[in-house]
Amino acid sequence: MRKPGKETIVPDKRPFDIDQAIFRIREAVRPFPKAALFELAEEGFRSPFEQLIACIISVRTLDEVTLPTARRLFALACTPFEVSRLTVAEIDECIRACTFHEAKARQIHEIARRIVKEHGGVLPCEPAILLSFHGVGPKCANLVLGIACDQPSIAVDIHVHRVTNRWGYVHTPTPEKTAAVLAEILPRPYWIEINRLLVPFGKHICTGRLPRCSTCPVLDMCRQVGVSTHR
Numbered sequence: 563m564r565k566p567g568k569e570t571i572v573p574d575k576r577p578f579d580i581d582q583a584i585f586r587i588r589e590a591v592r593p594f595p596k597a598a599l600f601e602l603a604e605e606g607f608r609s610p611f612e613q614l615i616a617c618i619i620s621v622r623t624l625d626e627v628t629l630p631t632a633r634r635l636f637a638l639a640c641t642p643f644e645v646s647r648l649t650v651a652e653i654d655e656c657i658r659a660c661t662f663h664e665a666k667a668r669q670i671h672e673i674a675r676r677i678v679k680e681h682g683g684v685l686p687c688e689p690a691i692l693l694s695f696h697g698v699g700p701k702c703a704n705l706v707l708g709i710a711c712d713q714p715s716i717a718v719d720i721h722v723h724r725v726t727n728r729w730g731y732v733h734t735p736t737p738e739k740t741a742a743v744l745a746e747i748l749p750r751p752y753w754i755e756i757n758r759l760l761v762p763f764g765k766h767i768c769t770g771r772l773p774r775c776s777t778c779p780v781l782d783m784c785r786q787v788g789v790s791t792h793r
């Protein structure tokens with residue numbers, strides 16, 4: 563097995579430089595919409611509870627749907643106490659544009675109820691507590707810890723996983739393994755930012771099908787692993 567971060571020399575490619583890649587990608591994604599949770603945080607919805615609920619809404623749901631759906635729910639109720647006072651049917655009605663809205667309405671209500679009962683109405687910034695809620699996986703837990711709690715954490719979704727593998731920066735079969743390897747090799751100042759940058763980068767430049775390699779800002783150092791055709 564290759565050591566994480568160790569790269570093969572490829573003719574015509576310079577060694578992969580993460581500082582340069584981050585620097586260039588910051589510029590490249592500037593024109594694109596921000597990833598939903600970062601956008602909501604900028605709008606002021608940045609408490610751990612709001613970020614957690616927005617992340618649940620975002621699961622298997624486009625950002626274009628997540629954003630208005632989260633705003634709609636938060637206009638009605640945005641604290642654990644307020645959400646716990648709603649019925650599951652009221653939450654469902656409010657979030658029905660998102661995927662799996664019935665199950666998510668039950669999860670959101672239960673999370674709010676437990677936070678009120680077990681944590682005095684304030685969601686603690688603790689990974690074990692976040693992961694104890696039904697419907698909350700490592701990606702959402704790490705986004706909450708990073709964005710709302712300002713704790714260095716790496717949220718790996720499908721974009722972060724795909725792009726870092728194509729770079730040749732990691733060589734991992736699953737997002738979970740990518741998160742583990744990135745925790746070893748990615749400089750800590752980029753832990754929160756990597757998700758904020760690679761979500762729009764993966765949506766608009768290093769796309770799942772036909773990535774835009776010919777105009778990509780990191781083409782000179784990207785190993786283009788697994789890319790057979792591109793734009």
Ligand code: SF4
Pocket residue numbers: 725728729767768769773774775776778779780781784785786787789792
């Ligand atoms: S060169 Fe192609 S594969 Fe590499 S990051 Fe850019 S778009 Fe993705």
